[in-house]
Amino acid sequence: MFSWFNLRSNSKTKILALEQKLSEQDNILNHVTHEIRSSIHGGSSISQFLYENWDKMDEQEHIKYVGIIAKNNQHIIKLINDLLDLSKFSTGRMNFNFVAMDLLSSIKNIVQQFTELNIFNDKVNIILINNKITKAMISGDEIRISQLLNNLFNNALKYTKEGLIVAIINLKNYDDKPYWFFSLIDTGIGIPDSELENVFEVFTRSSRTNDNSIIGTGIGLSICREIILAHNGYIYAENNRRKGTRVEFMIPVYDEKET
Structure with a gap:
């Protein structure tokens, strides 16, 4: 009886830990998805603004807004690459050239x-x-x-x-x-x-x-x-x-x- 109780208790603890880990993964993936969506939306909005107002802006403004778009794009690329790398590490598919x-x-x-x-x-x-x-x-x-x-x-x-x-x-x-x-x-x-x-x-x-x-x-x-x-x-x-x-x-x- 004691062993059976311990077995059930340990199993329940492991299940709760697994559920917590899965919940954390969902939260992170949701956050990454939100960041990618926000960056795409931000870059799209600025691109539209530039398209409509390019001739009214000076060179410094062009540089400023194009720089923001470039930074957004770099952020998106990094997020995607990080997710791909993480997948390779977790499945043992990451190759190294030492x-x-x-x-x-x-x-x-x-x-x-x-x-x-x-x-x-x-x-x-x-x-x-x-x-x-x-x-x-x-x-x-x-x-x-x-x-x-x-x-x-x-x-x-x-x-x-x-x-x-x-x-x-x-x-x-x-x-x-x-x-x-x-x-x-x-x-x-x-x-x-x-x-x-x-x-x-x-x-x-x-x-x-x-x-x-x-x-x-x-x-x-x-x-x-x-x-x-x-x-x-x-x-x-x-x-x-x-x-x-x-x-x-x-x-x-x-x-x-x-x-």
């Missing part, structure tokens, strides 16, 4: 890209600390590593209205093996402590995105985790003591003997 590559070079490229994109926002500064490291060789997929870094920087900028975003790379040993440790530290709004443990889980959307000024689906960070796992690494997040979040990942140093 080569000897310089992680530091990829980091520098992303920092430069985001610094240029953020040039008109004098409230946020992006800093890279390389600790005198000139190269950080890993066995990696260059496209996926770029996607990983892009997602992490996007996330940091999304939640940091002012202050600093600091990127740091270090060489450390872990379990008697050398690893590159990359940290991205921001002075943003942080992550609720109750959400830190699951922030990289699939279809986990932070309550921080309840702020209407912040767009987020919870897909980007879960993709980051899948990319890191495929590179035999580890990723985690923690809140800073004073303000903001620290996201850190580790990837094994390139070893010619293992290729």
